Amino acid sequence: MYNIFWRCKATPSVLVSAWRVLENKIATRINLEKRGIMVDSLLCCLCGLEEKYCHHLFFKCKIVWDFWSQCFVWLGVSFVSHNDPILNFHQFRMCNASATVNEVWGTVWIVVVSEIWKHMNKVIFKGGVVDIVKMFVMAQLNVWSWLTSKLTYAIFSYSDGCFDLLACMRMV
Ligand SMILES: [Zn+2]
Numbered sequence: 001m002y003n004i005f006w007r008c009k010a011t012p013s014v015l016v017s018a019w020r021v022l023e024n025k026i027a028t029r030i031n032l033e034k035r036g037i038m039v040d041s042l043l044c045c046l047c048g049l050e051e052k053y054c055h056h057l058f059f060k061c062k063i064v065w066d067f068w069s070q071c072f073v074w075l076g077v078s079f080v081s082h083n084d085p086i087l088n089f090h091q092f093r094m095c096n097a098s099a100t101v102n103e104v105w106g107t108v109w110i111v112v113v114s115e116i117w118k119h120m121n122k123v124i125f126k127g128g129v130v131d132i133v134k135m136f137v138m139a140q141l142n143v144w145s146w147l148t149s150k151l152t153y154a155i156f157s158y159s160d161g162c163f164d165l166l167a168c169m170r171m172v
Contacts (some may be wrong), residue, residue, distance in 0.1 A: 045120055065081075076164075104151075111146070
């Protein structure tokens with residue numbers, strides 16, 4: 001799995017953050033508390049309902065799930081999403097697809113996860129408000145930006161990518 005993961009088209013810092021999510025080593029409140037660091041609350045900063053376990057923050061939270069759902073509609077896919085980070089990443093792999101196609105799908109997963117993490121940090125540290133529309137727009141922008149800048153043969157406009165990413169990638 002990790003050979004595909006590290007070939008995905010994201011910036012190094014984003015790749016490392018996403019890898020920490022896979023390994024449950026991301027600095028969530030509950031992981032910080034396990035290391036003996038005092039935290040003010042263990043509740044999810046997005047929905048305010050459940051404790052901040054990794055699987056809740058990135059996959060199970062109602063707010064996050066709405067974001068994933070928008071991404072699924074954009075990608076034209078539909079499946080029951082797994083709450084375990086590694087299994088969830090596996091769901092973005094196509095058995096009979098080429099390594100390049102799986103790198104593209106992996107990149108989308110990494111972008112979505114990194115956008116969730118960035119948004120949570122904005123809410124906690126900068127007093128930001130939860131804004132799923134903004135998260136979705138930023139995810140589309142980053143997917144387009146990273147794929148077209150790092151895959152030399154991925155040439156499509158941002159608007160085409162927003163309209164039908166899969167059709168754009170079929171031309172790759
Ligand atoms: Zn939540």
